[in-house]
Each structure stands twice: as structure tokens, then as C-alpha cells.
Amino acid sequence: MATRSRRLSVPVTELEHSAFCTTEDDLPSKPLAEEMVVNVRWQQIPSDYLHYTAEELDIRIGAARKKLGNSVTILGHHYQREEVIKYADFQGDSFLLSREAGSRPEADYIIFCGVHFMAETACILAADHQRVILPNITAGCSMADMAPMEDVDDAWADLEEVMGTGGIVPITYMNSIAGIKALCGRNGGTVCTSSNAKPVLEWAFEQGDRVLFLPDQHLGRNTALEMGIQLDEMVVWNPFRQLGGSTAEQLRKAKMILWQGHCSVHTRFTVGQINAARALHPDINIVVHPECPMETVQAADMVGSTEYIREMVNSAPSGSKWGVGTEVSLVNRLAINNPDKTVFCLDPVTCPCSTMYRIHPAYLLWMLDGLLEGKVNNEITVPDDVKRDSKTALERMLSLR
Ligand code: 13P
Numbered sequence: 215m216a217t218r219s220r221r222l223s224v225p226v227t228e229l230e231h232s233a234f235c236t237t238e239d240d241l242p243s244k245p246l247a248e249e250m251v252v253n254v255r256w257q258q259i260p261s262d263y264l265h266y267t268a269e270e271l272d273i274r275i276g277a278a279r280k281k282l283g284n285s286v287t288i289l290g291h292h293y294q295r296e297e298v299i300k301y302a303d304f305q306g307d308s309f310l311l312s313r314e315a316g317s318r319p320e321a322d323y324i325i326f327c328g329v330h331f332m333a334e335t336a337c338i339l340a341a342d343h344q345r346v347i348l349p350n351i352t353a354g355c356s357m358a359d360m361a362p363m364e365d366v367d368d369a370w371a372d373l374e375e376v377m378g379t380g381g382i383v384p385i386t387y388m389n390s391i392a393g394i395k396a397l398c399g400r401n402g403g404t405v406c407t408s409s410n411a412k413p414v415l416e417w418a419f420e421q422g423d424r425v426l427f428l429p430d431q432h433l434g435r436n437t438a439l440e441m442g443i444q445l446d447e448m449v450v451w452n453p454f455r456q457l458g459g460s461t462a463e464q465l466r467k468a469k470m471i472l473w474q475g476h477c478s479v480h481t482r483f484t485v486g487q488i489n490a491a492r493a494l495h496p497d498i499n500i501v502v503h504p505e506c507p508m509e510t511v512q513a514a515d516m517v518g519s520t521e522y523i524r525e526m527v528n529s530a531p532s533g534s535k536w537g538v539g540t541e542v543s544l545v546n547r548l549a550i551n552n553p554d555k556t557v558f559c560l561d562p563v564t565c566p567c568s569t570m571y572r573i574h575p576a577y578l579l580w581m582l583d584g585l586l587e588g589k590v591n592n593e594i595t596v597p598d599d600v601k602r603d604s605k606t607a608l609e610r611m612l613s614l615r
């Protein structure tokens with residue numbers, strides 16, 4: 215048996231999660247030196263960049279961006295700060311951004327304003343001559359960090375021992391390291407995002423009887439339930455216990471083996487918050503992200519990816535009301551862009567994703583200035599063998615829709 219009884223450990227990104235939580239509604243960017251008092255890991259950058267105000271950064275970023283022209287493309291995830299996302303040539307959810315990364319060969323440099331696994335995915339899908347840059351190297355993802363390669367390799371070895379080779383189809387959520395995507399590519403599996411999890415799982419069950427779903431148990435459970443799979447047909451794989459905490463018999467009987475991972479942002483959303491919003495506004499629409507716990511998703515009116523949430527709110531009739539269960543930077547933007555509607559975050563505490571939030575505009579300026587001086591700071595690379603197999607998995611996903 216490959217899984218050992220590991221010492222329980224919590225990723226640093228999870229411990230840092232609540233660092234930026236505040237009771238204020240909005241989150242205007244302050245000079246980086248002032249934001250650095252928040253006790254998380256920050257990448258150190260030249261001191262000039264620490265003291266610029268948001269306005270000074272805006273002018274400098276605009277000028278540098280103009281000089282670089284088409285040699286650079288900036289991709290931005292919906293959770294980025296306003297002061298950063300405004301410079302994105304393309305903004306989207308993880309699915310759209312991964313597709314976009316592979317379709318801009320004219321740019322030599324892709325600056326990915328998002329988190330590490332997204333930049334890695336862009337690197338896997340981009341053309342060979344393109345170089346991918348993550349503005350702040352400490353912008354990881356606590357969910358991805360809950361599935362380290364060593365634990366996943368051990369789990370896979372155990373599962374193959376129990377089920378036999380080919381007895382289980384590995385599916386990983388986009389929010390995972392490239393090595394896990396490669397494992398899926400090598401073993402007949404693929405990748406999914408929050409916008410295509412259902413068709414991907416339907417495809418997976420055409421390939422085999424069981425699925426190992428990594429690393430978000432909530433997206434896996436919510437999607438499986440939507441497909442009619444029962445809760446008693448799912449087990450959670452706890453990487454700190456032998457055989458993930460199940461018996462071989464329980465594993466053989468399960469249809470879905472869900473990795474014990476979660477998003478620190480979306481597990482904050484509760485049924486109590488939904489009830490409170492409905493008590494205040496009986497005609498409210500509740501829309502949440504599928505990374506939320508099952509009870510929250512079941513109590514909501516609608517569930518979908520960040521792009522889905524954005525489309526739902528933007529296209530809703532004037533005067534409609536929206537309680538939203540996703541990261542607050544996106545919710546605040548939706549509220550600003552839809553002044554004729556009531557839009558608010560279900561969580562009464564403002565808790566941005568602490569890693570997405572670490573892409574401060576000063577880092578973006580540092581990246582752009584670097585390129586103007588011929589320097590590529592924070593390049594994200596993926597070893598060739600991992601790139602080949604993870605590309606297989608990603609291309610399988612992209613061919614499914
Ligand atoms: P989507 O943008 O694909 O919905 O993903 C949300 C998320 O948590 C990204 O980290």
C-alpha cells in the first residue's frame with residue numbers, strides 16, 4: 215500500500231486565507247508598502263514600486279502597456295482587483311482563459327493576472343515561443359495546494375492496486391498543479407472547469423465505471439448529484455489516512471472518489487446567509503459557484519462558474535436583486551456595472567481570495583517595466599514530460615465542447 219499515515223498538514227495558503235478579510239465593503243488598492251503589513255508571503259520587488267499610489271501606478275502601467283504593444287497579451291481572471299483587471303486584453307473564467315491562452319500566438323509574452331495553476335495551464339497550451347509570466351510568484355491557490363503530487367501519486371498507486379489498471383478514470387479540476395493534469399493525461403482521464411464539469415463527468419463515465427475527482431470535493435459532489443449519482447455512491451479520499459480512510463470494498467463500490475480538498479473562499483458561503491438574504495429581500499435571486507458546499511448549492515436558485523454568474527447578473531432585468539456566492543472582487547464589479555440592480559455578496563465579511571488579491575498593480579507594473587528592459591521576471595515553466603501529458607489531458611477537455 216502506497217499511502218502512509220501522513221502527519222496532518224495544512225497548506226500555508228489556507229492559513230493565509232483570511233488575511234485580507236475586512237468588514238468594509240470595498241477594497242481600494244493602497245500603495246504596496248501599506249498592503250504589505252498584511253501578514254502573508256509577498257514577493258519582494260524593487261523598493262521604487264512599493265510607494266506608488268494607485269493613480270501613479272495606473273498612469274505608469276498605461277504608458278508601459280502602450281509601448282509594449284502587441285508583443286504582450288494580458289489575461290485576467292474575474293477575481294482580479296479592479297486596478298488590475300482593467301488592463302486585461304481578455305477576462306474570463308478558467309475555461310475561457312485556458313482557451314484564450316492557446317489562441318494568441320502573436321504575443322511573445324502572456325502576463326497572467328490570476329493564480330499559479332492558471333499561468334501553468336497557459337504555459338502548457340501556449341505556443342513554444344511564448345513565455346508566460348505570473349506577476350506575483352506567491353499567488354498560488356489553497357485548493358491546489360491540498361493535492362500535492364506525492365500524495366496524489368500514492369493515492370493513484372493504491373487505487374490501481376485495489377481496482378486494477380484501467381479500473382478508474384482520473385479527472386482533475388483545472389485548479390490543480392500541472393503534474394496532476396499530466397497523471398490524468400497518461401491514464402485516460404482529463405481536466406474539467408466549473409463551466410464544463412458535468413459534460414466532462416458524463417464523458418468519464420462513458421470511459422469507465424468509477425472516477426477519481428481531484429482536488430475539489432465540493433465541485434465533484436455537486437456535479438455528481440446533478441447527474442443523479444447518490445451520496446452513498448461517493449467516498450471522500452483523505453490523503454492523511456491509509457487507503458484514503460475507506461476499505462478496499464468501499465472503494466470498489468464507489469462511483470465517485472472525491473479528493474478531500476476545498477476552496478477557502480467558497481466554503482464560507484452558508485445556507486444561513488441565503489436564508490438571511492431571502493428574509494431581507496423575498497424576491498431575491500441567489501446564484502452561487504459550484505465550489506460551495508452541497509447544502510449551499512442546494513439552497514441556491516442557480517449555480518455556475520464565474521462567467522455564468524457574470525452573464526446571469528449582467529443580463530438580468532433592471533430592478534432585479536442578486537445575492538451572490540462567489541469571490542467578492544467579482545461581486546463588487548457586478549454591483550458597480552449594474553447600478554440599476556441590487557447585487558451583493560452573501561458573505562457579510564469581505565474576504566477576497568488571498569492569493570488572487572496578491573496581484574497588486576505594482577507587480578503588474580514591475581512585469582511590464584521588466585519587459586521594456588528586456589527582462590522576463592517570474593516566468594512560469596513546466597517540464598517537457600509534464601507538459602506533454604498535461605497537454606493531452608487539456609486537449610481532451612477542449613475537444614469535448
Ligand atoms: P471559474 O472562473 O472557472 O469559475 O473558477 C473559479 C475559481 O475559483 C478559480 O480559482
Ligand code: SF4
Nearest residue numbers: 355356357477479567
Ligand atoms: Fe483557489 Fe478558491 Fe482562490 Fe479560486 S478562489 S484561486 S479555488 S482559493
